[in-house]
Amino acid sequence: MNNNSFEWLRLDNAAKIFPGQNTRSWSNVFRVGVQLKQEIDPQKLEKALDSTLKRIPGYAVRIRKGFFWHYFEKNPNPCPIMHDIKNLCYRINFKENNGYLFRLYYHGNRISVDIYHALSDGYGGAVFLSTLVGEYLRLCGFEISHNRFVLDVNEPPKKEEIEDAYNRYASSKVKYDRKDKWVYHSVGTKLPRHRCNYVIGIMSFEQIHSISKKYGVTVTEFFAAILLDIHYRKQLREAKKQREVSVQIPVNLRKAFPSETLRNFVLCLRVKIDPNMGEYTFEEILRSVSLQLRLVNNDKFLNSMMTQNLKIERNPVMKYLPLPIKTLGVGIGFGITAEQTTSTLISNLGPVVLPPDMAKHVERFFFFNGPGKLNGARCAAISLGDELTFTFSNCYEESDIEREFFTRLVKMGVHVKIESNRD
């Protein structure tokens, strides 16, 4: 397949919902960033971006309205590169940024990409950024090899990389329809529009891994349990009526299904505890999180969830409803129910594996969720070698959840370094 083999693309199953959720002040955006060991040269970065967009054409698109659905078409405009900003992950407007649905920034020795979720998921974003950085370092005169994160820009793009993997793999006879209650939210003083507080905790992956291993859980389960515990105890302290506390965990489906797609291929799982059932210790929460996750995080269960999501999309009424009505319906529905079923979010992208000749030029990776509509603490984690970065995106002024989270890790003996955009 060559670069010109697609003129337009359908949005994948997960992406279809995002344009309807867009408002004047909010979009579903996330950021993937990288810190190199050298200052960034914007001219070389621009050249590297051109080659990367040819290799990953799923990013060189703009969004358009069809009669029934949105679609992507090739973007003939050049993609701008900007100096980084403090209020990252602000909303995406389809007419700004020359129509591109991602924004590329540089600052000091950091390169960051704010990506609209309709384009791709965190994994796709990490591959895009790694390929871009690999090409940038090559232009700086270094020999860089390739792997599944750092693609060869001289190769033509693969058809599998821009496929809608949901469509390909959803084949279950059972359609799992989950029903969730509205849960507790830790709210505070809302920050002004387009602003969000970010706190990054940099720690050793080995230290975290050994602690979670001691408890017999994975790193994601360990983080999710701490977050649940913090929210559970906060609710006990402040609220009269006790509601369920839940944490949303996006799961990379590529681990269960052998897809090479660089577009969306995730499903969100929810684990929860109900304070009305009695008092929980941290160990009990850990065990509950671990069991709940392991029950559903397998190919059969995930397949049934995917099939259920596709069923909605394939429903003839939904399919042939004109786009403005669909958008309005999604907008109103999301306005009422947005994040009501989740108290917090932890998106663990896992380890990024770079070729050794590239890894020596890279300090660490960052992964940020955009600001929430209702959730104060939206967390993201990513690691490179022994460097694990854990990020909080908070749309409220208060920083009590971040503080509690990191101080708990410090008490467990983990060395944490903090960086933030707070004044």
Place this chain on the structure above:
Amino acid sequence: MSYCVNCGVELDDSAKKCALCSTPVINPNKTDLQNVTPPFSEEEHIPKEVKTRITALAISMVLLVPNIVCFLINAVTFSGSFWSLYVNATSLLLWVIFIFPFITKKLHPYVMWGFDTVSVALYVLFFFKVGDETANWYFKAALPIIIAASLLIVIYMLWVRKKKRHWLLKTIHICCDIGIAGLVTGLILSVEIGLAYASFIGLTVFICFLSIVLFLIYCYSSKTLRKWFSKRFFA
């Protein structure tokens, strides 16, 4: 490197205070903060607000087309009647209430409410003028009722905006307003128009709502009663 004495975390070299607890960083060994690049850019980019005014103007234009068409058809085909004026007047009223707020720069809510009251009054006046002029019901009854209703709503808005009120107090206020509106409407209709039964209906509405208000006031003031209610009617 500096550590927060409160949280125990290491802080970035450019940090002046801890991002988690705002404890200031005092490190005598660290004097040259100027040359340290902060991890986040200091630059802030606040995107331009999407102008609702343009959308509102576009909707106004779209609304104008059927109105002009109706007017022309009426003028050319039906010389005896003015039915298109009803369409035009209704469109104008809807435009003032729903689209005008998006075209003007932010007006004070009371000024906006004034516009709405005047437009409703003019809308009713239009029907009065086009219809039966001899009855004189507009100045005697319709206008005073519109003004009274508008005033009651303004009083409620003033009261609610002043400070946060308990939901029970808000219900009491709304019940009071409905009772007063019923009484005033009944009295105006009976005195000015001569509808004898109107004052009776108005008085009945007033007494009903007055009893509800008295009961709610008692509920609001008595903790014991409120507890009894929550015990008996829990769901």
